[in-house]
Amino acid sequence: MGMCPICNGFRTMTPACPNCNGSMENNGREADFYDDYSPYMPIDQMKLEDGYPTDFSKEECPHLFKCPNCGSSQVFLINE
Structure with a gap:
């Protein structure tokens, strides 16, 4: 990972x-805005559910x- x-x-x-x-400001990971508990869920699990097909496979x-x-x-998709 x-x-x-x-x-x-x-x-x-x-x-x-x-x-x-x-100048735009970073508001954090998009998945953190999905629901009340999403900031506390494992990042890899959220990547499988967030609707971006390449964020998990291309990191x-x-x-x-x-x-x-x-x-x-x-x-914006940031390279890990």
């Missing part, structure tokens, strides 16, 4: 918003980024 550099604080990422070109971590300027959000 890989290790996500953003989850583990090895790297930060501030992509440009596709709508307003502002990618889906992160939700949101723009504080316009409210736009986007998921």
Whole structure:
């Protein structure tokens, strides 16, 4: 199993918003927003259920980024 550099604080990422070109902020793993208990479930189990077919096999971590300027959000797959 890989290790996500953003989850583990090895790297930060501030992509440009596709709508307003502002800096988007990392809101964490997308799976953490599914329900009340998802942040406490095993990461590999959530990867099998999250709807991204390659995140488990290619060791990618889906992160939700949101723009504080316009409210736009986007998921980025981070290589582990």
